[in-house]
Amino acid sequence: MQKQITILGRNYTLRADNGEELEAAAVDVDARMRGLMARSPSVDPYTVAMLTALNLASELRAAQRGYRTRLDVMEREAAAIEAVLSAAVGEGGA
Numbered sequence: 001m002q003k004q005i006t007i008l009g010r011n012y013t014l015r016a017d018n019g020e021e022l023e024a025a026a027v028d029v030d031a032r033m034r035g036l037m038a039r040s041p042s043v044d045p046y047t048v049a050m051l052t053a054l055n056l057a058s059e060l061r062a063a064q065r066g067y068r069t070r071l072d073v074m075e076r077e078a079a080a081i082e083a084v085l086s087a088a089v090g091e092g093g094a
Contacts, residue, residue: 001015001016001017001019002014002015002016003015003016003019003022003023005022005023005026006026006030007026007029007030007033008030008033008034008037008045012026029052029056032052032055032056033045033048033049033052036048036051036052
């Protein structure tokens with residue numbers, strides 16, 4: 001499916017499996033770029049785009065680290081629960 005989005009007043013037609021998600025992402029990128037341009041009006045649009053991309057990549061990496069940390073904790077907790085259940089089953093079977 002094709003989806004039309006607008007970022008900084010420029011229209012783009014993109015192919016997307018999830019048009020609503022793409023549109024939401026475009027709104028977010030547009031808002032971030034506009035905010036950066038408002039804070040630094042002398043910065044050219046290319047630099048604004050690169051800084052926005054860098055900020056988004058940094059946020060993504062932080063989120064991935066957070067998910068990996070949570071997954072590690074869940075795996076340790078699952079292993080502890082498994083050990084308790086194994087011990088309980090072993091005691092009950094004796």
